[in-house]
Amino acid sequence: MISSGVMWSEETKKSLFRHHPNFLAVDAFSSSEAIGMGTSISSGASTSHTAEFKMGEDACVIGEDGKKIAAGSNEVGMLALAGRNPIGYYKDEAKSASTFRRIDGVSYAIPGDFATVDADGTIHVLGRGSVVINTGGEKVFPEEVEEVIKLFQGVRDAAVVGVPDERFGETICAVVEPHPGMTVDPEALTAHVKSRLAGYKAPRHVMTVGAIGRSPSGKLDYKRLKSEAEAWVRSSG
Numbered sequence: 757m758i759s760s761g762v763m764w765s766e767e768t769k770k771s772l773f774r775h776h777p778n779f780l781a782v783d784a785f786s787s788s789e790a791i792g793m794g795t796s797i798s799s800g801a802s803t804s805h806t807a808e809f810k811m812g813e814d815a816c817v818i819g820e821d822g823k824k825i826a827a828g829s830n831e832v833g834m835l836a837l838a839g840r841n842p843i844g845y846y847k848d849e850a851k852s853a854s855t856f857r858r859i860d861g862v863s864y865a866i867p868g869d870f871a872t873v874d875a876d877g878t879i880h881v882l883g884r885g886s887v888v889i890n891t892g893g894e895k896v897f898p899e900e901v902e903e904v905i906k907l908f909q910g911v912r913d914a915a916v917v918g919v920p921d922e923r924f925g926e927t928i929c930a931v932v933e934p935h936p937g938m939t940v941d942p943e944a945l946t947a948h949v950k951s952r953l954a955g956y957k958a959p960r961h962v963m964t965v966g967a968i969g970r971s972p973s974g975k976l977d978y979k980r981l982k983s984e985a986e987a988w989v990r991s992s993g
Contacts, residue, residue, distance in 0.1 A: 759783050764806075789855060793811070793812050795812065807881040810877060811873060814839040815838075827877060833872075834868060836864040891925060893925075901959070905930055908940070910938040916929070932965070939964075940962065
């Protein structure tokens with residue numbers, strides 16, 4: 757079974773293997789602009805962690821200085837892919853210039869996904885820079901928090917967005933879809949996140965919805981969810 761639209765969580769893969777322990781789950785990490793950034797293959801005998809991939813042959817991690825980040829350094833950079841890539845976006849020179857870059861004579865597609873790379877070439881995907889939340893000077897990648905929230909009892913699906921805050925610039929709002937007939941206690945959910953992650957990554961607001969509303973490929977519409985969360989926070993005082 758192959759997934760390329762949205763990352764499987766480790767828990768989801770383990771649940772699949774309980775039903776059919778002999779099949780392979782292939783998680784292909786790509787984007788429309790960059791096909792082949794990484795691959796994760798799991799089986800009933802060995803399940804890869806969430807957002808962990810073997811880096812593609814033409815992929816690397818680029819730092820803010822435009823240089824390749826050394827594997828095993830734990831530095832955070834953006835995934836970049838060389839090879840057969842598009843040359844740009846139609847009638848969007850600014851976006852084309854930021855995404856498709858030439859570094860040391862090589863053309864790369866850099867869609868904006870942040871990651872670290874281990875010494876053995878394993879990449880740990882942190883998330884897309886366009887949705888990162890800056891709260892009190894700390895950067896929070898929504899995907900990391902979402903995976904923890906989805907482990908909380910009663911949560912069927914979740915998204916994390918930043919909402920404006922006078923003191924911190926942004927604070928974290930969790931948009932939570934409970935399982936049918938269940939409710940989610942906001943305080944207990946926040947305590948659950950704090951038990952797994954740093955306190956500043958825990959949500960200060962928990963908004964419950966009937967459905968998150970993913971695309972057919974499983975992707976989240978962060979722009980819509982952020983707008984809805986901002987309106988909800990304003991109306992709730």
